[in-house]
Amino acid sequence: MIKIQHISRIYQNGTTKTSALKDIDFKIKPNEVTIILGPSGSGKSTTLNILGGMDRPTSGQIFYDDRVISNESDKALTDYRRKIVGFVFQFYNLVSNLTVRENIEIAAKLTNNNQDRVNQLIQKVGLENRQDNFPDQLSGGEMQRVAIARALAKEPALLLCDEPTGALDSKTSQRIFQLLKDSCSPKTAVVIVTHNSEVAPIGNKVVHIKDGKISEITNNPHPIAVSEVNWS
Ligand SMILES: Nc1ncnc2c1ncn2[C@@H]1O[C@H](COP(=O)(O)OP(=O)(O)OP(=O)(O)O)[C@@H](O)[C@H]1O
Secondary structure, X not given: OEEEEEEEEEEEEOOEEEEEEEEEEEXXXXXXXXXXXXXXXXOHHHHHHHHOOOOOOOEEEEXXXXXXXXXXXXXXXXXXXXXXXXXXXXXXXXXXXXXXXXXXXXXXXXXXXXXXXXXXXXXXXXXXXXXXXXXXXXXXXHHHHHHHHHXXXXXXXXXXXXXXXXXXXXXHHHHHHHHHHHOOOOXXXXXXXXOOHHHHHHOOEEEEEEOOXXXXXXXXXXXXXXXXXXXX
């Protein structure tokens, strides 16, 4: 379980200070999809970056089980990012001179180097026929499927997704959200940042952020199916 406690983040550029997060608290559990919902500039990406150990809070603490991540050394934080966290970004961030299979394999090599899992993931995301292609030979939806397989290759306890369908059409978005929802398991918590309130009801929990503050946390005992979302 991940617990965010009294997190604030102030960015300072010269004399200008931006208070991106103001004392936020929430918990993330395995086997749950958590949706972080809010308008542009509300602090969603800042929250995700802090959760993923890519950034540190100005104050407050993040617990990963009994570890206090926010107090750890840079080396320990790198280890946390490598072994615990999988990232899915809006613009895929694939390595352009590696094939689909190689993009997934390099992530697996960071942890378990499990070739069976690489094969299973290529099948899971439906890219068996594209595994020797390079990213620039793929559609946006295919690239995002590679990015998801890459993130899952290390069996992350925490899968963090920042606007994963922001650049995709609605039919492709539906497929990507289905894959993300299916990635949630007793071992893996899934966190998805979005500004699209239509997809929020697929989550077990919705954290509403506005102006760097949590305005509401909704627990949803009966999430809707991805196919029930109004994608138009
Ligand atoms: N590196 C930075 N330096 C200064 N200000 C920043 C920096 N990163 C983000 N901010 C500011 O912090 C606030 C929150 O930004 P953040 O990117 O977390 O919002 P967001 O909800 O993810 O927005 P979007 O949906 O547009 O990506 C914004 O006011 C933004 O301008």
